[in-house]
Every structure is written in C-alpha cells, then in structure tokens.
Amino acid sequence: xxxxxxxxxxxxxxxxxYCPGCGHGVIHRLVAEAVDELGMQEKAILLNxxxxxxxxDLYFDMDTVQxxxxxxxxxxxxxxxMRPDHLVICYQGDGDLAAIGTAETVHAANRGEKFxxxxxxxxxxxxxxxxxxxxxxxxxxxxxxxxxxDPDVAGMGYPIRVCEMLATLEGTKYLARGSVDSAVxxxxxxxxxxxxxxxxxxxxxxxxxEILSPCPTNWQMSPSAAADWLASDMIPYxxxxxxxxxxxxRGTVGxxxxxxxxxx
Amino acid sequence: xxxxxxxxxxxxxxGEAAIRAGCDAYFGYPITPxxxxxxxxxxxxxDSGRIFIQAESEVAAMSMVFGASSAGGRAMTSSSSPGVxxxxxxxxxxxxxxxxxxxxxxxxxxPGLGGISPAQGDxxxxxxxxxxxxxxxxxxxxxxxxEAADLTYEAFDLADKWRMPVMVLADGLxxxxxxGVVLPPPLEGCKRxxxxxxxxxxxxGARNRISSCILDPETLEAAIHSRYERYEAIAKERTSFEEIxxxxxxxxxxxxxxxxxxxxxxxxxxRKAGLKLGLFRPITLWPFPSxxxxxxxxxxxxxxxxxxxxxxMVQDVRLAVNGAAQVDFFGRCGxxxxxxxxxxxxxxxxxxxxx
Numbered sequence: 233x234x235x236x237x238x239x240x241x242x243x244x245x246x247x248x249x250y251c252p253g254c255g256h257g258v259i260h261r262l263v264a265e266a267v268d269e270l271g272m273q274e275k276a277i278l279l280n281x282x283x284x285x286x287x288x289d290l291y292f293d294m295d296t297v298q299x300x301x302x303x304x305x306x307x308x309x310x311x312x313x314m315r316p317d318h319l320v321i322c323y324q325g326d327g328d329l330a331a332i333g334t335a336e337t338v339h340a341a342n343r344g345e346k347f348x349x350x351x352x353x354x355x356x357x358x359x360x361x362x363x364x365x366x367x368x369x370x371x372x373x374x375x376x377x378x379x380x381x382d383p384d385v386a387g388m389g390y391p392i393r394v395c396e397m398l399a400t401l402e403g404t405k406y407l408a409r410g411s412v413d414s415a416v417x418x419x420x421x422x423x424x425x426x427x428x429x430x431x432x433x434x435x436x437x438x439x440x441x442e443i444l445s446p447c448p449t450n451w452q453m454s455p456s457a458a459a460d461w462l463a464s465d466m467i468p469y470x471x472x473x474x475x476x477x478x479x480x481x482r483g484t485v486g487x488x489x490x491x492x493x494x495x496x
Numbered sequence: 497x498x499x500x501x502x503x504x505x506x507x508x509x510x511g512e513a514a515i516r517a518g519c520d521a522y523f524g525y526p527i528t529p530x531x532x533x534x535x536x537x538x539x540x541x542x543d544s545g546r547i548f549i550q551a552e553s554e555v556a557a558m559s560m561v562f563g564a565s566s567a568g569g570r571a572m573t574s575s576s577s578p579g580v581x582x583x584x585x586x587x588x589x590x591x592x593x594x595x596x597x598x599x600x601x602x603x604x605x606x607p608g609l610g611g612i613s614p615a616q617g618d619x620x621x622x623x624x625x626x627x628x629x630x631x632x633x634x635x636x637x638x639x640x641x642x643e644a645a646d647l648t649y650e651a652f653d654l655a656d657k658w659r660m661p662v663m664v665l666a667d668g669l670x671x672x673x674x675x676g677v678v679l680p681p682p683l684e685g686c687k688r689x690x691x692x693x694x695x696x697x698x699x700x701g702a703r704n705r706i707s708s709c710i711l712d713p714e715t716l717e718a719a720i721h722s723r724y725e726r727y728e729a730i731a732k733e734r735t736s737f738e739e740i741x742x743x744x745x746x747x748x749x750x751x752x753x754x755x756x757x758x759x760x761x762x763x764x765x766x767r768k769a770g771l772k773l774g775l776f777r778p779i780t781l782w783p784f785p786s787x788x789x790x791x792x793x794x795x796x797x798x799x800x801x802x803x804x805x806x807x808x809m810v811q812d813v814r815l816a817v818n819g820a821a822q823v824d825f826f827g828r829c830g831x832x833x834x835x836x837x838x839x840x841x842x843x844x845x846x847x848x849x850x851x
Contacts, residue, residue, distance in 0.1 A: 277567070277695045280707075289705050295695035297566045298707035300589050303559035306551070310563025310571065313547045314521060315696040318567075336559070339552035 240264035242273045244293045253455025255412045255445025256284060259352060260291055262418070263321065266426040267294070270433065272319040277311055279304050283325040284358040302333025305340035305349065312347040319429060320347035327357050330366040330392050337398075344403030344437035348428045351394060351440055354447040355466060362450035366392045369465060374450075395442050395475040405437035407476040411444040413462040417472065424474070431479050444470055499678045506641045507671040509679070510574070510600055510664065511536035513645035517652040518683040519598070520569035521547035523560040527579045528612045529668035530602035534574065554579040558586025561597045565590075566706045568694035570652050574600035576668070577618050578609060580626070587661050588627030592708025594723075596655035600648065600664045602671035605831035613831025614668035614754055619808035622665050623782040630720050632727055634662040634734070635781040637752040641675035647779075649680040656689045658730055665781060667804065669754045669833060731783035738777040741767065742792060745774030747843050750789070750813050750823075751802040752778050754833060759802050761836035762843065773843055781809070786816035793821035800846060802839055803827045 239245055242264035250256045267276050273294055280288035282301035289296035299307035308322040329337050329351050337349075356374060357363040364374035364381055369391055371380040381388045395407040406428050410421030421443055428439035444466050446458035453461060504512070511533050514522070522541050524534040534550070541548035547564065551557035557573045564571040575583060580601045590597055601622065605615035618626075625631045634654055638644035644666055651662040691697060695704045710716040738756075741763055742748055749759035756777040766773040776792065776799075778785050793799070798821055801810035810825045817823055826842045828834045844850040 275696070279563075286709060289707060293703065295704045296706070297563065297695055298593070298705075298709055299559050299562055300555075300585050303556065303562075303586070306556040306559035307563035307566070309549065310521065310523070310560040310565070310569075311567040311695065313549070314564045314567035314569040318696045335552050336556050339556065343549075 240268050242267040242276065242293050244291055246291065248291055249287050250284065251449040253446055253448035253458055254284070255354065255443065255447075256352065258412045258418060259350065259443055259445060260288065262422045262425055263323075263350060264292065265422065266429050267319065269426065270319070270429055272429070272433075275317065276319040276321060277315065278321045278323055279308050279311070281324045281328040283328050285323050285325055285352065286359070288323055302328050302331070303336055304328055304333060305336040305345070308347045309340055309343070309345050312345060316346070319432060322347050322349040324349060324351055325358070326351070326353050326355065326365040326367040330394055337394075338401070341398045341438045341440070342401045342403045344405070346432055346435055346437065348432045349440040350425065351442040352445045353394070353442050353470065354445045355391070356447050356450045358447050358450055364388060367394075369469060391469065393470060395440065398440060399476040403438050404440070404476060405478045406431050406439035406474070407442075408474045409442040409444070409470060409472050411462065411467060411472055413444065413446065413459045413467075420472075427479070434480065436479055442470070444472075501676045501678050503674050504641060504677050505532055505672065505674050506644045506666065507532035507602065508536045509641045509645040509677050510648045510666070510671075511540065512679055513648040514572050514598065514652070515540055515544065515546075516680055516682045517649045518570050518688060519546070519572050519652065521561070521564035521571040523549050523551050523557040523564070523571070523573050525551050525554050525557050525575065525579060527576045529604055529614070529671050530574050530576050530600070533600065533602070533671070554582035555585060558583040558599075562586055562590055562593075562595055565595045565597045566694060567696050568691045570656075572598040572600070574602065576602045576604045577606050577615070580618065580621070584621070584627035587633070588625070588629055588631065589708050590661045591625070591631035591633055592629060593706050594659040595661070595706070596659050597661050598648065598651045598655055598664065599661055600666065603665065603667040605829065611831040612668065614670075614804060614833060615829060615831055616667060616753060616755060616804040617808070617829065618665065619781065619803070619805060622663055623784070623812070631723065632782050633660045634658065634730065634783075635665050636662065637665050637779060637781050638670060639753055639756050639777065641670065641673065642677045644670055645677050645679055654734065656691075658726060665753070667754050727783070734780060735783045735785045735787070736779040737785040737788060738775075738779060740775040740777070741772070742774035742776060742797070744772050745797065746772050747847055748774040748776050748792065748797050748799050749802055749839070749843070750776045750778070750799050750809070752781060752809065755802045755804055758834050758836055758839055762840040765836060765840055766843065771844070771847070771849060778809070784812045784816065786812065789813060789816040790818065790820065793817040796821070798822040798846075799824070800843055801825045802834065804833060805829050
C-alpha cells in the first residue's frame with residue numbers, strides 16, 4: 233500500500249490560529265508540500281513577516297527568522313547570501329510587501345536576489361483589524377476607509393498590482409499570480425510555487441508568487457461569501473497566471489494561464 | 497612576521513580590521529563622513545569573495561545584517577548619525593533576538609541633517625538603547641585610528657560572546673584623519689565561535705527559530721530579565737577606561753574619543769606649566785566605567801567633562817559620582833572641535849588660576 237495523501241512533513245501537526253476561511257492555512261500547506269516534494273525540509277529557511285503570518289513560525293517545521301515589518305526581503309537577502317545552498321522563503325502579506333516594505337521588495341527584486349517570495353494578497357490588513365491595504369480594491373470598505381477606498385476624493389490611491397509593477401525590473405525572472413478561492417486555482421498555485429522554488433534551486437533570479445487569499449473576518453463575510461467575492465471582484469482586477477516567466481526551463485501552468493515576458 | 501605599521505584613514509582602518517576579524521558580510525549606504533569605509537568594503541570584501549551590498553537604505557542595510565548574522569555570518573554595517581537613526585529599528589530587533597553584529601557610527605553633527613563635521617551628539621542614542629524597548633548594547637569609543645582598528649576587531653568577538661550588537665562610536669575626525677596603525681592579524685578560521693543557534697546551521701530535526709516576538713507578558717519579562725543579568729556580567733568583565741596623570745591631579749578631565757585627545761593635549765600643556773591636571777577616558781561608553789569614577793570621586797577629585805555636544809556623557813559622570821564630587825561641563829557642538837587652549841582655559845578658571 234502506498235500513501236497517496238497525508239500531512240506534509242514540513243508542517244507541524246497543530247491546529248492553527250488562523251480564522252475560519254482564512255487562506256493562510258491552505259497556502260502554508262501548498263508551500264510545505266512543495267518543500268517536501270523537493271526534499272528541502274532540512275535546508276529550508278522561512279521568514280515569517282509582521283502581520284497574521286507572523287504565526288508561520290509556529291506551523292512550519294523548518295528554521296525560521298522574523299525581521300522588522302516590511303524588511304522581510306532585506307532579511308532574506310542577508311540569509312540567502314550567507315546560505316546560498318538553502319531554500320529561502322520570504323513569506324509576506326500585502327502591508328508588509330507593498331506598503332511599509334515597498335523599497336525592500338523593489339530593490340531585492342531588482343538585485344535579482346535568489347530567494348522566493350510568497351506574497352499573500354488579501355486586500356486588507358488582517359492582524360491589526362481591517363485597515364486599508366495597498367491592495368484594497370477601489371470601493372472596498374476598511375476601518376480606515378469607512379466609505380470605501382476612494383482614490384480621488386480622499387487621496388487613498390489605487391490598488392497596486394505588484395507582479396505587473398515588478399515585471400518591469402530586469403532582476404525578476406518569475407512572477408505568477410494564483411488564488412486559493414477554488415480547488416482548480418489551489419492546484420495551479422501549487423505549481424507556481426513549485427516552479428518558483430525549482431528556479432531558486434537552479435540559482436535563477438528573483439521569483440515571486442502572489443496568492444489572492446480570502447480574509448472573511450475583516451471583509452466581514454462568511455467564508456463561502458468571501459471565496460465568491462474573491463472570484464467576482466478580486467480576480468478581474470488581479471489577473472491570474474504567470475505574469476512573467478523568463479526561467480531557463482519555461483513551462484507553463486494550466487491552460488491559457490501563461491503569459492510570457494513582461495506582458496502588462 | 498614583523499608588525500607592519502601603515503598610514504591609513506580611520507574609515508579604512510576600521511574596514512580592514514573588520515575584514516581581518518572575519519567579517520563575512522557588509523551592508524551599507526552612502527553617507528558622509530564614513531563613505532571611505534563603504535568604498536573600502538566594496539573593493540576588499542568583493543575581492544576576497546565575501547558579501548558586500550550597497551543597500552537601498554540604512555533601514556534595509558540593518559535588516560540585511562540581521563539576516564546574514566541569523567544565518568551564521570559575521571555581519572557589519574556602518575553609517576553616520578542620520579543613518580544610524582534609521583538603523584535603530586533593526587538594532588532594537590537584533591537586541592530583542594540576541595543577534596550579534598557590529599554597527600559603526602562615524603558621528604557628525606545633528607540634529608536633523610545637521611552638518612558633516614565631527615560631533616559627539618549621539619551619545620544618548622548609542623548608550624540608552626536608541627530604538628524602542630528595554631535594552632542596551634556594548635558601545636566602544638576609539639580615540640585614534642589605531643584604537644578604531646583594535647576596537648572594531650574586538651567588536652566582532654564581543655558581539656559573538658555576548659550575543660548582541662556592538663557599536664563602535666567614532667566621529668568624523670577619527671574617520672577622516674590618517675595615522676600610523678599596526679593592523680591586527682587576520683583571524684584564523686578555527687578561532688571562529690560556533691553558532692549552533694543560527695538558521696541553516698545544518699543539524700537535522702531540531703529547529704532554530706530567530707524572533708524578538710514574545711506575546712506572553714510574563715515570558716517576555718523573563719527574557720528581558722535574563723538579558724539584564726547578562727548586562728551585569730558585561731559590566732563586570734568588559735568595562736574599560738584609560739587614566740592619565742589622575743593620581744595627583746587637582747582636576748580630572750572626563751572625555752572620550754576626539755574630545756579625550758584634545759584634553760590630553762591640555763593635560764600635557766598644563767603639566768609643563770606646573771598645573772596638575774589629569775584625564776579619565778571611558779573606552780566603553782556602555783558599560784560606563786561608573787565604579788572607577790566613583791572611586792576617584794571619593795578621593796576628593798573634581799571633574800570637568802568635555803564633549804563635542806551640549807553635555808550628554810556628563811550625565812553618566814554625575815550619576816557615577818552621585819554628588820560626591822563637583823562635576824563641571826564644557827562642550828562645543830555643531831561640528832566644532834574644541835581646542836586644547838580653550839579647554840585648558842576652562843580648567844584654569846574653575847581652579848581659580850586664570851589670573
């Protein structure tokens with residue numbers, strides 16, 4: 233008898249603190265499965281960010297490092313440069329990556345740092361309780377945008393498409409956007425993650441997988457309504473697929489999901 | 497091999513000493529008056545196959561240091577005052593996660609962008625834990641290019657031994673001037689301390705987790721208490737100072753770094769003229785040599801603290817003396833270095849010998 237399915241070795245077997253319907257649990261599992269399949273558990277180092285995913289160091293069964301809010305790519309730079317034979321995973325949320333840590337993100341990407349960023353985009357600040365994120369959609373309500381994000385009148389700006397922005401940088405080699413709203417998107421996202429990890433192990437440039445993820449608690453929706461809203465409102469704005477793939481081994485994931493080069 | 501004395505700029509001597517101490521990774525950002533140090537590291541770290549990155553900011557440079565050290569490397573950053581303010585975020589995290597590293601501050605005048613001339617206005621920031629939270633870290637204050645090299649070299653060992661950032665607090669004069677220096681020998685590989693706590697250190701099964709985040713108040717309090725016990729041990733073991741002609745002095749200057757050089761000149765000039773002055777020079781600013789100062793105070797000495805600031809270290813002198821002796825202060829600020837003559841004149845006036 234062969235076990236076809238089980239708990240990933242790279243995840244600790246505990247119940248998580250994440251809210252019902254939160255995407256982090258699924259994303260943790262996808263990352264852990266990819267690490268296991270590549271046989272890298274003993275040589276993986278994960279940076280857990282400030283934000284909800286600061287709990288990641290309770291759940292990933294691998295070495296972890298926690299750095300200041302937004303400095304995750306800077307910390308990952310130091311770690312990967314010291315340990316180039318390790319799989320370095322920079323796990324970040326939208327506030328960490330696209331607000332307080334924008335400079336660190338852009339410059340790590342531009343230097344072509346050879347670690348992999350897992351960017352969880354749930355369009356809201358989770359840990360602090362539902363404030364407007366750089367990726368909050370126009371019109372989406374938040375505690376700091378009580379009437380909805382308003383780019384013009386209240387000067388709240390526009391939601392940032394991180395993959396497309398980074399695609400203009402020469403240092404980025406693999407930028408993909410997945411989602412965990414449905415089984416099919418979960419499976420595609422897993423493939424993006426694995427492809428990015430494989431690229432890191434081959435020593436290719438900066439790779440980032442953005443993952444659209446529901447936050448029912450702060451969106452003030454039921455888990456199923458949150459998954460529906462992600463599909464109906466987020467995906468049209470944040471196009472899924474491989475936004476940039478300049479890897480030496482260029483495969484594509486899923487039918488029609490791939491766009492090669494910096495297609496904007 | 498015979499000791500080789502060479503003529504070097506302070507900034508370059510600090511860089512070379514760091515390389516000889518086994519610095520694996522340097523991260524910096526341009527700022528005057530320490531640019532020669534970053535340039536020296538760019539050339540020599542890359543030439544020797546080590547890690548050098550010109551970071552996008554001081555903030556990022558400090559977190560790169562945090563990362564590299566977490567992964568087992570001897571890591572260093574350097575800057576000058578406004579840049580060191582930015583590094584305080586990462587220094588606080590490094591203190592909270594017990595991450596060793598070396599931070600060099602070649603001070604310039606503040607506040608704000610201030611000026612680029614030498615100053616000692618960052619004493620409070622350096623010695624009081626310049627970021628948020630309850631912590632201290634070791635602060636070493638060189639007075640010469642030689643000492644800048646020696647203290648930088650030792651800073652890496654101290655950081656590893658006590659698991660904390662060690663700051664070398666120099667100033668623009670020490671960074672920019674050239675002096676003869678005998679460089680310390682390159683560290684042999686076998687002398688490198690083991691870092692079993694580092695991530696990626698190769699053991700299977702056990703996990704290393706580096707974090708300053710402890711949400712349970714009692715647990716966090718216990719961690720801070722344990723760190724403060726270490727602080728007491730450091731104070732016992734590594735407080736250092738220099739005393740020059742203190743024994744029979746009627747007045748003792750207390751000064752560090754560049755100010756101490758100025759005061760030394762004033763002591764020598766006074767002695768030639770028959771006036772008995774002395775100098776007490778703290779080399780560790782944290783831990784501050786309070787015990788020794790208190791002991792000198794109990795001998796009935798009076799003190800004149802001299803700084804290139806409006807008076808920061810003088811507070812530590814007063815705390816140490818605790819009312820047992822008179823403590824006066826003279827300072828220049830804004831990037832002005834006091835002259836031997838003006839310092840001597842202040843001492844004479846205090847002693848009533850200015851007629």
